[in-house]
Amino acid sequence: MLLGLHHVTAFAGDAQRNLDFYTLFLGLRLIKRTVNFDDPATYHFYFGDKRGAPGTLLTFFPWPTAPAGRPGAGQIVCATLAVPASELPRWTDRARAAKITCSEPAVRFGEPCIALCDPAGLAVELIGTEIREPRLHSVTVRESKPERTSAFLTDVLGFSFAREEGERTRWRLNEAVVDIVPTQDPEHAKLSAGTVHHVAFRVSDDAAQLEWREKLIAAGVRVTRVIDRRYFHSIYFREPGGVLFEIATDGPGFFIDEAEPGAALQLPPWLEPMRDSIERRLPPVNF
DSSP: OOOSEEEEEEEESOHHHHHHIIIIISOOEEEEEEEETTEEEEEEEEEESTTOOTTSEEEEEEOTTOOBOBOOBSEEEEEEEEEEGGGHHHHHHHHHHTTOOBOOOEEETTEEEEEEEOTTSOEEEEEEESOSSOEEEEEEEEESSHHHHHHHHHHTTOOEEEEEETTEEEEEETTEEEEEEEOOOOSBOBOOBTSEEEEEEEESSHHHHHHHHHHHHHTTOOBOOOEEOSSEEEEEEEOTTOOEEEEEEEEEOTTSSOSSTTSSBOOOTTTGGGHHHHHHHSOOOOO
């Protein structure tokens, strides 16, 4: 069974502005600074809680010269973080003082929320709950045929219908929450700066992940081999609307290569021989 959300990965623009927004403004910890293993000329930043716990992680590929993405169908339109409800007014005041685009407070499914805009234009929602420490709350996907995605969530992944509010439907499995909103836009989204690349769901270990891979294949889903992401292992597949899903293991975790996560640029063993070349190509950033 999927345990909850593991992380959300998005495309950023300028690396320094991305780093400053998520650490200095949102107050997340830079858990890991490494590179996109599939494109080593690009940083990969991981932000989360102090322990780098799965379920608290937002990760980014900064592309300084990338154009803005195009909204459309088959897209994760925002990541939502849960924060203590008593602190939501403070977040609104801080955003306005920092001249960060912030929506008026609203209520969704009985919980107060605001939407912020990060430096690349990505929507990041804060929703007030009873939790004490911020963590991932949910993702919202926009679909031209939401019934297909709903059926996939329930029939294949084991989610259950939770609630409906207007055109928005909520689906839940343990600590994983996915909201679906419909769109009449016939065009698929174009992913680039300010858009989400994928959402990852948690499993405890490699054995549970392999069980999921076999289950997905049996359901006719095209799924990747297991890919070593150094700090967890991953498999990827797409739901019927085109959104990229990942199932990631909880371990090995972010402390396997440094005692103080985020202190230095970390490369996996297979990229270490190219460190000098990689570091020359990465833009300078103040941490």
